[in-house]
Amino acid sequence: MRLLLHICCAPCTIYPLQALRGRGDEVTGFFYNPNIQPLLEFRRRMDTLEDYARQTDVPVLWHRNYGLARFLREVVFREQDRCRICYFLRLSRTAQLAVSEGFEGFTTTLLYSRFQNHELVRTIGKQLAKEHRIPFVYMDFREGWREGIAASRKIGLYRQPYCGCVYSEAERYGSIGALKEQ
Numbered sequence: 776m777r778l779l780l781h782i783c784c785a786p787c788t789i790y791p792l793q794a795l796r797g798r799g800d801e802v803t804g805f806f807y808n809p810n811i812q813p814l815l816e817f818r819r820r821m822d823t824l825e826d827y828a829r830q831t832d833v834p835v836l837w838h839r840n841y842g843l844a845r846f847l848r849e850v851v852f853r854e855q856d857r858c859r860i861c862y863f864l865r866l867s868r869t870a871q872l873a874v875s876e877g878f879e880g881f882t883t884t885l886l887y888s889r890f891q892n893h894e895l896v897r898t899i900g901k902q903l904a905k906e907h908r909i910p911f912v913y914m915d916f917r918e919g920w921r922e923g924i925a926a927s928r929k930i931g932l933y934r935q936p937y938c939g940c941v942y943s944e945a946e947r948y949g950s951i952g953a954l955k956e957q
Contacts, residue, residue, distance in 0.1 A: 777801045778912060779873040781865055781883035782835070783808055784820045785827035786927035786934050790919030791884050792833060795912075803878070804828060804835035807868045809842025810861045811939035817841055823933040830930070836872065846940065857942055858892055862899050870903040870911075880910040887916035887923065890938060 778795060782788050782804045795802050806824055811817040821839065828835045849864060850857045866883060873881040881904075885896045897913055904911035927934055936947055 776879045776912070777877070778803070779836075779869060779876070779878040779881045780804050781869040781881065781885070782806050782824060783865075783884050783888075783939070784935060785824040785932050786923065787884040787887045788824070788827065788833075789926045790923035791882070791887050791914070791916045792831060794914060794916060794919060795882070800912075802833060804833055805838075805869055805872060806835055807838040807842075807865055807872075808939060809846040809864060812843050812941050812944070814841055814843075816935065816939070817843075819933055820935060820939075827930075827932060836876075838868070850940075850942075854942060857940065859895055859899070861940065862892075862896050863903075866896070866899050866903050870907040870909060874907050874909050878909070880912045882912040882914065884916070886914060887920070888938075889917055889920055893917070 776799075778800045780788070780791065780795065780802050788804065792802055804824070806821060808817070808820070811820060821837070824835065846861065846864065849860050853860065862885065865885075866881075869881050869883065881900075883896065883900065885891045886893065893915070900911035900913065
């Protein structure tokens with residue numbers, strides 16, 4: 776199956792790429808992450824993925840525009856629902872591109888992370904599959920969590936300490952109170 780794999784970052788790509796190729800899928804990556812901030816973090820994740828994609832010979836379609844303004848317009852005043860909005864933004868663009876480029880299905884590396892709301896990602900993926908008439912390939916990549924981490928460390932990939940948005944960064948470093956209205 777020709778699959779479009781939404782990629783959040785290089786370390787989260789290792790196991791899903793291995794699993795998908797292992798079942799015979801032809802995988803093309805898609806980097807679209809308007810949630811990532813600051814700009815230097817966005818660029819560092821892109822650069823790391825470019826290096827990894829070269830090493831593993833995986834083609835990647837790039838959305839290189841820094842889309843933080845779009846993400847913030849969607850999330851501000853709805854912060855408690857930010858992950859659902861973020862998943863929808865990224866997977867919606869992936870499904871649209873998969874259809875327009877003739878892929879046979881789409882999936883995401885978000886299904887790899889133990890820190891993502893796995894069932895919500897799955898639900899949104901299925902909803903978008905129905906809407907765009909293209910299969911969402913669901914696989915629970917979390918089973919390869921430790922394997923992916925070990926591999927990313929072994930090859931020296933940059934491993935970011937938070938999901939990507941300003942809210943996840945604040946939560947990671949224990950300062951979410953600074954983002955809440957006082």
